[in-house]
Every structure is written in structure tokens, then in C-alpha cells.
Amino acid sequence: MMIDQPRVVRIGLLGLGTVGAGVVKSLKTNHQPIFEKTGCDVQVVRTLVRDPDKERVVRLDREALTTDGLEIVRDPSIDIVIEVIGGIEPARTLIREALRHGKHVISANKELIAKDEGALIAYAEKHGLRLMYEASVGGGIPIVRMVETYLTANRVYAIRGILNGTCNYILTRMEEDGQSFAEALRDAQSLGYAEADPESDVEGFDTAYKLSILANLAFSVPSSVAAIDRFGITKLQSDDLSLAARVGCTIKLIGEARVLEDGTVLQSVTPRMIPRADSLASVRDVFNAVTITADVVGELSFMGRGAGELPTASAIIEDLTEILRSPVPRVRRDQYRHTVSVSKSGVTSMDERSSRHVKGYIRMSTSEQIFDLLFQYAQDVRVVSGADEVDGESAAHCFVCGVPEQVWYEQVLHHDALQLAIPYDGVWPPPNSVVVGQKEAQIHFRA
Ligand SMILES: NC(=O)C1=CN([C@@H]2O[C@H](COP(=O)(O)OP(=O)(O)OC[C@H]3O[C@@H](n4cnc5c(N)ncnc54)[C@H](OP(=O)(O)O)[C@@H]3O)[C@@H](O)[C@H]2O)C=CC1
Numbered sequence: 301m302m303i304d305q306p307r308v309v310r311i312g313l314l315g316l317g318t319v320g321a322g323v324v325k326s327l328k329t330n331h332q333p334i335f336e337k338t339g340c341d342v343q344v345v346r347t348l349v350r351d352p353d354k355e356r357v358v359r360l361d362r363e364a365l366t367t368d369g370l371e372i373v374r375d376p377s378i379d380i381v382i383e384v385i386g387g388i389e390p391a392r393t394l395i396r397e398a399l400r401h402g403k404h405v406i407s408a409n410k411e412l413i414a415k416d417e418g419a420l421i422a423y424a425e426k427h428g429l430r431l432m433y434e435a436s437v438g439g440g441i442p443i444v445r446m447v448e449t450y451l452t453a454n455r456v457y458a459i460r461g462i463l464n465g466t467c468n469y470i471l472t473r474m475e476e477d478g479q480s481f482a483e484a485l486r487d488a489q490s491l492g493y494a495e496a497d498p499e500s501d502v503e504g505f506d507t508a509y510k511l512s513i514l515a516n517l518a519f520s521v522p523s524s525v526a527a528i529d530r531f532g533i534t535k536l537q538s539d540d541l542s543l544a545a546r547v548g549c550t551i552k553l554i555g556e557a558r559v560l561e562d563g564t565v566l567q568s569v570t571p572r573m574i575p576r577a578d579s580l581a582s583v584r585d586v587f588n589a590v591t592i593t594a595d596v597v598g599e600l601s602f603m604g605r606g607a608g609e610l611p612t613a614s615a616i617i618e619d620l621t622e623i624l625r626s627p628v629p630r631v632r633r634d635q636y637r638h639t640v641s642v643s644k645s646g647v648t649s650m651d652e653r654s655s656r657h658v659k660g661y662i663r664m665s666t667s668e669q670i671f672d673l674l675f676q677y678a679q680d681v682r683v684v685s686g687a688d689e690v691d692g693e694s695a696a697h698c699f700v701c702g703v704p705e706q707v708w709y710e711q712v713l714h715h716d717a718l719q720l721a722i723p724y725d726g727v728w729p730p731p732n733s734v735v736v737g738q739k740e741a742q743i744h745f746r747a
């Protein structure tokens with residue numbers, strides 16, 4: 301339906317990097333369809349940058365740029381603020397100030413949303429305003445709104461997915477093209493996928509923020525990033541990916557939050573060796589994928605581009621059009637959720653931990669102490685044909701099963717001789733593997 305009198309909506313944009321530029325481009329390209337769907341003429345009128353003289357991929361009048369964010373968020377002529385500068389400060393202050401001045405806010409800032417633990421959202425709701433953050437999780441995938449507003453008929457029990465485009469891109473390039481970790485990371489940065497500090501991506505922090513945001517929405521737990529067991533991908537080598545291929549698996553950085561029977565929630569971010577048949581195994585490049593498991597609907601899966609200027613801009617503009625259609629917060633967040641308690645797996649009860657077991661892939665230097673540990677606790681230790689030859693002299697690669705989870709976290713992962721230990725989700729025994737005893741293993745690995 302065409303609307304004759306467009307309502308002009310004035311946007312203040314905080315940040316004009318990868319995502320900010322994507323927002324400007326997309327609002328320009330799709331100005332007409334957005335107008336047709338909302339009746340609004342959306343205009344970016346003022347933009348915050350650090351360096352106004354920087355060469356940009358989008359052209360804005362020099363007068364539209366400012367280095368003073370407060371000037372934007374306090375400007376009475378601005379209706380909606382989009383925050384895409386990232387980090388905690390000045391983002392938090394600017395968002396709060398924008399809300400205080402009666403503006404709806406859209407943010408892509410997962411670090412802030414996760415670490416803020418709901419305070420800004422509560423502040424927005426108190427003022428009858430919307431603080432929306434679809435772009436903070438899964439790039440262009442509409443997962444936040446779905447979990448927040450759609451699953452009212454359900455209790456959600458598990459969230460599992462690939463939530464970082466940079467890491468998935470790096471692992472894909474290492475596996476398929478034999479690129480080094482450093483080369484693949486450089487490419488991910490030049491494509492605009494990585495965070496300003498890429499350690500956030502490769503050490504698993506970014507995935508932890510996103511998992512925490514989803515867990516908070518789905519389970520009504522406080523969004524505590526500190527409650528997540530987090531491991532990144534920096535220790536992975538292409539040899540580990542080759543080994544995975546030999547046993548019919550691949551390696552992905554997976555975020556997972558599960559409600560246990562006693563109501564506690566386990567949350568982890570870790571590279572996992574997963575079978576090729578796992579739906580996440582075929583998620584390549586910058587794509588993300590998330591599966592939600594709930595009691596009534598069962599499993600729901602979502603996939604799409606998890607990073608990059610346009611997919612992220614898409615999520616931001618979806619938030620924008622949602623605000624234009626429904627400026628009043630739809631539901632108070634705590635009205636419809638069920639409550640469970642959250643627990644880091646490292647602090648679950650000893651009994652529970654020692655009753656669960658881990659299957660793992662381990663790369664280690666050939667120290668006798670770690671063999672002692674593995675052969676004391678693992679039910680089965682295996683090598684895959686040729687595994688010990690893959691990485692030259694100093695590494696031994698093996699698969700173990702039946703290690704008590706408590707031993708895995710408290711001893712194996714902290715062992716000096718350990719180079720890498722990740723969960724192995726493939727079949728047992730791993731294809732083409734041979735069982736080894738302790739003496740045999742020591743000889744085998746040193747051969
Ligand atoms: N890149 C992606 O694919 C995705 C990113 N996000 C999130 O979106 C946000 C932005 O990411 P991205 O666009 O990649 O980041 P960039 O580093 O590309 O851009 C950041 C922008 O913010 C400006 N800026 C940063 N700090 C300040 C400051 N203190 N004062 C004024 N301006 C500042 C920079 O100015 P200048 O240009 O002058 O340096 C730049 O324009 C982050 O929260 C990120 O986590 C979310 C989903 C995907």
C-alpha cells in the first residue's frame with residue numbers, strides 16, 4: 301500500500317565502520333521498500349566517528365559527521381539512535397543518554413548487551429522505549445526476536461550453534477584450502493567479519509556473549525558471561541583438522557547452553573570434533589547456524605550469514621522497521637519466561653560431574669605423566685592410523701573415551717604436556733583407530 305504523506309524518521313548513527321556503512325548503504329538502496337512497508341522516510345542525519353577525515357566506503361557530507369556522540373543522543377530532532385561503535389564505553393553512556401532523551405535505540409553490540417546483564421534493557425522498558433539488538437547475535441539471522449517473542453508456547457531446553465562468523469571462516473579456510481590460521485584471520489579481517497580486537501573472536505569471547513544473550517532470553521537466567529566454560533580456536537592446527545577428516549569429522553567452534561534435569565544450565569564455548577553427519581558440520585565460511593530445542597515444538601534450526609556489513613545491516617534495519625511499526629515495547633520480558641538457575645559446568649556438583657564422562661581428542665607432547673593420567677582414568681585410549689606421524693616429532697594425537705568430566709576439566713585440561721584437548725562427538729571407536737595400552741602407546745607415539 302502506498303502512503304502519500306511519509307513520516308520523516310531521523311536517525312542518529314553512532315559509528316561508520318563495517319556495520320555503520322552497511323546500514324547507510326542498505327537504507328539508501330532499499331529506501332523505497334522500507335517506505336512502502338512502514339510509511340516512513342528514514343534519513344540518517346548525523347553520524348559519530350572517531351576520525352572525520354578518514355576515507356570511507358560511503359560518502360556522507362562532512363557536516364553530517366561529528367566526533368561528539370552526546371551531541372547526537374541529546375539532539376531533540378533525532379528519533380532513533382543506532383549504536384555500531386562497539387565496546388563498553390562510550391557505547392553504554394551514549395545508549396543510556398539516548399534513552400534518557402526519549403529515543404529508541406538499536407545496537408549490534410553483543411559485548412555490551414551481554415555484560416550489561418539486562419540493565420539497559422530494563423532502563424529502556426522503564427521509559428516505554430525499545431532497545432533492540434537483533435544484530436548482536438548471528439549477523440543476519442533473525443534469532444533474537446524469534447527467541448524473545450515467538451517461543452511463548454514452549455520451554456526451551458537447549459541452544460546449540462556456530463555463532464561466530466570469523467572463527468567459522470578461519471576453520472573452513474584451514475580445512476579446505478590449507479591456509480594457516482594467521483592468513484585466514486587476515487582475510488576475515490579484510491572482509492569486515494572480525495571484531496576490532498580479533499582476540500574476542502578467536503578466543504571464544506564473542507561466541508560467549510552471543511550464547512549468553514540467547515540463554516538469557518530463552519531460559520531467563522541472568523546474562524552472565526562468566527558462567528560459560530570458554531575455549532577458543534587459537535590452539536588448533538591444520539593437522540587437527542586432517543585428523544578429524546580421517547575419522548569422518550570436522551572441527552567447529554560451538555556454543556551450547558543446556559538445561560539439566562535439576563534445572564541448572566550448563567553453558568560452554570569450545571571447539572568440538574563433530575561428525576560430518578551433524579547438521580553444523582556443513583555450515584561453512586562466514587555462516588552461522590543455531591538449533592533451539594523446546595518442549596512443544598521440538599528442534600528449530602536457523603542458518604545465515606553471521607557477520608559482514610550487509611547481513612548485519614539487514615538485522616539492524618529489521619529492528620528499525622519493528623520500532624516504526626510498534627514503538628511501544630510489546631511485552632515485558634519477565635512476564636512469560638520460566639526460571640532456571642545457571643551454573644558453570646566447572647562448579648556443578650562433584651557427584652554430577654564425576655558421573656558424566658567425556659570423549660575427547662587430545663594432542664600432547666609425549667610426556668609419561670599425561671599417559672599415566674589418561675590410562676588411569678580413560679576407559680579406552682586409541683590412535684588413528686598415522687596420527688602420530690602427522691605433526692612431526694613432538695606431538696602425540698589420540699582419542700580417549702570414558703574420562704570423568706571432573707578429571708577432564710580439573711586435570712587433563714591443565715596438564716603441562718597438553719597442547720590441545722577438545723570434545724570428540726563422533727562414534728566410538730573412531731573409524732580406523734587402534735586400541736593402545738600404556739606401554740604400547742609410549743612406544744607408538746615416540747616411534
Ligand atoms: N562486523 C560485523 O560483521 C559485525 C559487527 N557487529 C558489532 O557491530 C559493532 C560495530 O562493528 P564494526 O562496524 O565491525 O566495527 P568497526 O571497527 O568497523 O567500526 C566502528 C566505528 O565506530 C567508530 N568508533 C569506534 N569507537 C569510537 C569512539 N570512541 N568514538 C567515536 N567513534 C568511534 C569508528 O570510527 P572511525 O571510523 O573514525 O574509526 C568506526 O566508524 C560492534 O559492536 C560489533 O561487535 C555485530 C555483528 C556483525
Ligand SMILES: N[C@@H](CC=O)C(=O)O
Pocket residue numbers: 436437438439463464465466467493494495501506606607608
Ligand atoms: N566478529 C563477529 C561479527 C558478528 O557478530 C563474527 O565474526 O561473528
